[in-house]
Amino acid sequence: VSAVRAGARTATETLAGRLEDVDVIVCCGSGGVGKTTISAALGLAMAQRSDRRVLVLTVDPARRLATALGMREIGTDPVRVSRARLRQAGIKVEGEMFAAMLDMKSTFDRMVTRMAPSRRDAQRILNNRFYQGISDSFIGSHEYMAMEALYELHQAGEYDTLIIDTPPSRNALDFLEAPDRLTDFVGTKLLSWLAGPTRFGMRAANFAAGPFLHMADRLLGADVLSEVAEFVADLQKIYGGVQQRARDVYKLLRSSDVGFVVVTTLEPAPFGEAEYFCSRLREYRMPLRGVVANRTLPDSLRDRTALATARALADDDKLPSWLSQKLGHRVSPGALHSLGDRWLQFHAMAERDARQLGRLERLGGAEAVRIPLFSEDASELEGLARIAALL
Amino acid sequence: VPSRLRATLPPCWRQRALPARKRGSAPTAASLNELLERRILFVAGKGGTGKTTTAAALCLLAAQRGKEVLGVDVDAKGDLAVALGSKGTSFKAEVVQPGVSVLALHAEQSFQEYLNIYFKVPRLARMTPLSKVFDFIATAVPGPRDMLVVGKVAFEERRRDDSRRPVWDLIVVDCGATGHILAQLSAARSMLELVRGGLIRGQIEWIDRVISDGRRTAAVLTALPEEMPVVETIELYGEIAKRRTVHVAMSVLNRMPPEPLPTAARRVLADVATADESVRQRVPGVAHIGADLEFAERLRTSAEAQARRLRAGIGVPVVEVPLISVRTGLATTRAVAAVLHESAGATA
Numbered sequence: 001v002s003a004v005r006a007g008a009r010t011a012t013e014t015l016a017g018r019l020e021d022v023d024v025i026v027c028c029g030s031g032g033v034g035k036t037t038i039s040a041a042l043g044l045a046m047a048q049r050s051d052r053r054v055l056v057l058t059v060d061p062a063r064r065l066a067t068a069l070g071m072r073e074i075g076t077d078p079v080r081v082s083r084a085r086l087r088q089a090g091i092k093v094e095g096e097m098f099a100a101m102l103d104m105k106s107t108f109d110r111m112v113t114r115m116a117p118s119r120r121d122a123q124r125i126l127n128n129r130f131y132q133g134i135s136d137s138f139i140g141s142h143e144y145m146a147m148e149a150l151y152e153l154h155q156a157g158e159y160d161t162l163i164i165d166t167p168p169s170r171n172a173l174d175f176l177e178a179p180d181r182l183t184d185f186v187g188t189k190l191l192s193w194l195a196g197p198t199r200f201g202m203r204a205a206n207f208a209a210g211p212f213l214h215m216a217d218r219l220l221g222a223d224v225l226s227e228v229a230e231f232v233a234d235l236q237k238i239y240g241g242v243q244q245r246a247r248d249v250y251k252l253l254r255s256s257d258v259g260f261v262v263v264t265t266l267e268p269a270p271f272g273e274a275e276y277f278c279s280r281l282r283e284y285r286m287p288l289r290g291v292v293a294n295r296t297l298p299d300s301l302r303d304r305t306a307l308a309t310a311r312a313l314a315d316d317d318k319l320p321s322w323l324s325q326k327l328g329h330r331v332s333p334g335a336l337h338s339l340g341d342r343w344l345q346f347h348a349m350a351e352r353d354a355r356q357l358g359r360l361e362r363l364g365g366a367e368a369v370r371i372p373l374f375s376e377d378a379s380e381l382e383g384l385a386r387i388a389a390l391l
Numbered sequence: 392v393p394s395r396l397r398a399t400l401p402p403c404w405r406q407r408a409l410p411a412r413k414r415g416s417a418p419t420a421a422s423l424n425e426l427l428e429r430r431i432l433f434v435a436g437k438g439g440t441g442k443t444t445t446a447a448a449l450c451l452l453a454a455q456r457g458k459e460v461l462g463v464d465v466d467a468k469g470d471l472a473v474a475l476g477s478k479g480t481s482f483k484a485e486v487v488q489p490g491v492s493v494l495a496l497h498a499e500q501s502f503q504e505y506l507n508i509y510f511k512v513p514r515l516a517r518m519t520p521l522s523k524v525f526d527f528i529a530t531a532v533p534g535p536r537d538m539l540v541v542g543k544v545a546f547e548e549r550r551r552d553d554s555r556r557p558v559w560d561l562i563v564v565d566c567g568a569t570g571h572i573l574a575q576l577s578a579a580r581s582m583l584e585l586v587r588g589g590l591i592r593g594q595i596e597w598i599d600r601v602i603s604d605g606r607r608t609a610a611v612l613t614a615l616p617e618e619m620p621v622v623e624t625i626e627l628y629g630e631i632a633k634r635r636t637v638h639v640a641m642s643v644l645n646r647m648p649p650e651p652l653p654t655a656a657r658r659v660l661a662d663v664a665t666a667d668e669s670v671r672q673r674v675p676g677v678a679h680i681g682a683d684l685e686f687a688e689r690l691r692t693s694a695e696a697q698a699r700r701l702r703a704g705i706g707v708p709v710v711e712v713p714l715i716s717v718r719t720g721l722a723t724t725r726a727v728a729a730v731l732h733e734s735a736g737a738t739a
Binding site: 030031032033063064067265267268269270298300301303305306307308309310312313319322323326327329331332334335336338339340342343345346373 | 675680690
């Protein structure tokens with residue numbers, strides 16, 4: 001840790017430094033790139049810098065965050081990461097660091113309860129068997145709830161910095177589109193059309209809908225469709241509220257209170273997602289404040305002298321006999337070849353990393369923070385501190 | 392590092408692995424040949440764990456054994472076709488390699504095709520409200536969208552040619568990323584809970600039977616030798632075993648760092664370090680190379696610990712695929728296929 005700290009950059013250069021004026025940090029990137037670890041480390045870096053209350057939020061499952069912080073479990077109520085434990089790991093913080101898991105279900109329930117015109121309406125929605133499905137698996141519902149919870153916490157103002165790592169989406173952009181999607185979903189014309197005529201045997205009177213509803217009944221069984229229709233009618237009562245909130249959330253995400261940090265590894269697939277993500281953030285006019293390239297290979301693998309030597313080891317036919325003579329024992333060509341070849345393989349990966357990194361920096365418009373690949377998983381506090389020092 | 396990781400392995404995982412191991416040694420245990428004798432293989436795992444390459448490699452291996460193979464790209468991004476050396480995929484199956492065809496799944500199109508096949512619904516304008524309602528239901532309840540994926544696969548499995556032979560000997564499904572794997576695999580069952588009547592029910596029951604029949608269908612779980620991917624694969628395995636949705640036959644652990652250097656190579660490193668000036672001038676970078684390779688060996692050590700953890704946590708064979716440097720597309724797929732052929736064939 002101390003070795004890294006000695007090489008730490010000056011205040012304004014670090015990512016944590018650049019994010020000091022921001023209330024909300026959204027870490028995004030595709031699944032498996034170490035988003036949760038990076039957001040926990042960023043939280044630690046913020047708490048180390050100054051006397052502030054930092055809350056790191058994660059989505060279910062929270063174990064990744066708990067492991068990173070060396071805690072057994074993290075619940076939906078923020079828990080403080082104890083100073084004593086941090087001190088034990090050699091970390092001194094000025095501020096306080098909290099961690100919590102986002103509680104999607106109760107956030108959704110709260111939203112419905114708040115926006116429904118009456119308690120009875122709210123209860124009817126909450127009890128519907130489709131509601132469970134919606135709050136659980138509606139495409140973007142996790143993303144939307146993450147944003148909703150973030151908005152609530154930001155409004156409450158109990159923390160100086162909120163850091164959220166976005167849910168592992170099929171599409172990393174789901175959460176940007178989630179508010180719009182929910183609005184569309186609750187407000188679509190089709191649903192009012194469906195909700196209207198299906199009540200009390202009225203649907204036979206609806207000429208256009210007749211054959212269609214007949215078909216749907218054949219497919220799904222009659223009760224499913226009327227249940228859906230009733231549920232839709234109830235949902236529409238909260239439409240106005242959802243629409244207003246979606247506007248507010250978008251406004252927050254575009255404001256200078258928020259900073260996006262894109263996290264990626266330099267593997268082709270997640271890297272491609274990250275590139276796409278950066279460009280879409282720009283399109284949405286949402287502030288990209290930093291890019292983190294995680295698990296990069298060391299620069300020593302790009303050394304020119306080592307490259308020439310590795311090539312000689314792998315390919316120079318005369319080298320084995322020359323070395324045998326010099327060292328006074330037989331040097332097998334196979335041994336030399338495997339030395340050179342193995343290094344060249346890693347070299348090729350390091351070269352690719354470097355090329356990708358260059359592209360990423362052009363896209364992000366700033367120097368990417370490189371977090372080197374550590375040979376052990378940085379799963380406990382000391383590992384986290386090592387990453388925090390680089391942020 | 393390895394001993395510490397082993398010591399922290401929760402005891403409950405080992406317990407959970409016990410009954411599973413019994414299943415693993417049952418007649419359906421996985422060697423590569425047995426695996427490829429199945430009719431449907433689901434390749435599942437977290438994003439970035441090498442699902443697509445593994446699925447593509449299995450397609451090649453089956454084709455090499457003279458089978459007619461269909462690869463199904465669930466995410467419809469066309470990645471599976473690219474891994475098999477083609478540009479992209481369409482909704483209709485296209486031949487990408489000798490014996491291998493690929494199709495991409497698209498929920499809307501699957502739905503229309505479904506109606507067309509089973510209910511003789513023409514593809515008319517009238518479809519619009521129906522597919523919108525479908526969209527709503529697919530959004531509101533888990534099941535239908537994933538059901539279409541599984542339903543399409545089951546439909547392809549049932550297809551016969553003029554001489555009543557199956558059109559496809561093997562169907563390899565490259566499952567969607569993150570979290571949706573279980574939903575896809577158990578879609579049929581959750582649909583059964585939702586749909587209490589209607590024409591669909593009989594079909595869903597049939598699909599559920601195909602998926603859960605270990606002789607016809609199996610799943611291959613991909614993982615990386617890192618802490619979280621391994622933990623998550625063990626969890627996924629546990630979930631699948633608990634719900635008994637599908638038989639897990641094998642796990643592929645991708646991107647294993649290379650094995651430790653041979654002793655002879657180590658000796659060269661040591662000797663050159665203490666050799667005279669002329670040697671160090673001829674191979675000036677050897678010390679540097681040695682240090683880098685030592686770093687690589689530390690990666691290997693922690694990867695091995697994770698591999699052990701995976702083996703202890705799941706009751707099926709784990710096949711390790713080495714880190715393959717920067718080749719892409721078909722070249723990588725071929726390399727992975729060769730490794731699977733050697734190592735999975737040998738575990739038989």
